[in-house]
């Protein structure tokens with residue numbers, strides 16, 4: 001094991017980014033953990049009780065307890081690494097954290113109810129959700145990470161159908177499709193527990209989807225479909241069997257979460273207390289509009305067989321893709337604007 005530093009803490013871990021590492025630590029995820037710290041600092045709640053269920057070295061839970069000032073108590077749990085987590089808590093002199101080593105699916109056996117629960121396993125987080133929801137207070141926050149991007153991003157369609165109960169395909173907006181499929185499955189599991197999700201934040205990259213949802217009372221149904229033309233770039237949440245632009249067959253993708261993806265007020269509060277690359281990301285997110293799915297300048301150009309339009313000419317960019325833009329215009333207007 002090696003000694004590392006991240007944020008304000010030091011900790012022991014193995015620097016191997018694979019599953020056989022004894023104490024897993026991925027330094028590439030520092031940016032994502034920085035956003036995690038900023039988000040917790042920006043929440044209105046204080047004296048929270050939290051649990052980091054898949055802690056590995058404990059870096060996340062240690063940072064949350066040391067850097068946010070928001071937790072009266074945080075449990076840093078991992079089925080394999082309790083001793084290292086205890087050592088890391090001691091190394092940093094953190095008083096409000098304790099190590100534990102149970103399997104995450106037994107979280108409801110603790111009899112505790114948390115304000116914040118973190119689910120960061122290898123692969124999909126969904127199988128842990130029913131127990132986690134039962135252990136989270138109303139208005140509490142659940143953060144979940146999915147690293148099984150092949151099904152979510154449309155590369156493993158059968159696995160997507162089996163695990164997430166949704167039809168996916170390869171698209172230019174694959175990461176938003178994955179995010180909305182993950183949220184759809186999350187919402188279904190919340191509904192079983194007579195709760196609804198209220199998504200407050202996301203950070204989606206090539207190798208993971210990270211999303212934060214508030215536990216809300218059951219709300220109106222926000223699950224539906226996206227219809228993608230099999231030939232042209234057209235896509236719409238309105239039901240068409242054939243494409244109003246080119247007449248080709250429309251493919252029904254989903255079901256998907258069609259509700260909001262983040263809480264603008266929270267993101268603005270996060271902007272106010274951040275700096276550097278994190279602030280840049282948060283500012284861009286705060287400008288994001290609410291249309292479902294985005295187009296990309298390269299897919300439009302390749303369809304039109306014309307040179308790509310610069311993003312400066314396209315309004316409403318998205319943090320999900322540097323060439324992506326959201327628009328309420330229909331496909332005919334988009335194509336004529338891009339072709340002119």
Ligand SMILES: C[S@@+](CC[C@H](N)C(=O)[O-])C[C@H]1O[C@@H](n2cnc3c(N)ncnc32)[C@H](O)[C@@H]1O
Pocket residue numbers: 023024025026029053054055056057058059060077078079080081102103104105120121122
């Ligand atoms: C992706 S790592 C967590 C990374 C950590 N959250 C971070 O930010 O560095 C997943 C961890 O989950 C642990 N784990 C796997 N299955 C578990 C289970 N059923 N319950 C609790 N921990 C588990 C593994 O030992 C591993 O350390």
